[in-house]
Amino acid sequence: MTTHPVHEQSATSRTYLLFAHEPYLPPHGLREVNCTIVAADTLLHPHVRQPDGARTHRVLVNGSRAEGEIVPLATLTHELDGGTGWHRVADWERVVHDLLTLTRFGSCDSLSVGLPALERALICNGPNSQVINYNPDTGRREIHGPEQRSAVLAALRRQLSAAEAEHPLWPGGGLLPHAWPAS
16 A cells, blocks of 8 residues: 555445455566455545445445445345345446556555455355355365355455554545435
């Protein structure tokens, strides 16, 4: 992370969005990046499609989130009736594209991670889903579910806390107000 102007953290900026994307190799990176975490307020950035970003922000920061919670995009999809509710909220693919563009060009801070296939599958599925994995060492199928998904998110939270030790993730400048009109 680079040093940016101090961002006055709102209660909503202590919630984070985690989204998976096509892997890329950062310019000076040794590991590919396939998931990114941004502060919730990044959805209010003027270079994120609006009002889609603000509407996604509203869903992301609903009152039931815990302080510092990392919310995978798949969790929002689950909460929006398995994805059938996205049409009322946002073009999530465009919002994710805009967020990834912001992070790649340094217009906001993010935590970019390269999750192994199983961990990525766990966060790309809903909170109550199961992922079946074949273990070639044992010759058996292993079922991974909510407990393992929670463990992945807990590990990412520790990684994010370490990254934020000096300063919180900067959502970018010129953010839109939190009270974007409903539609």
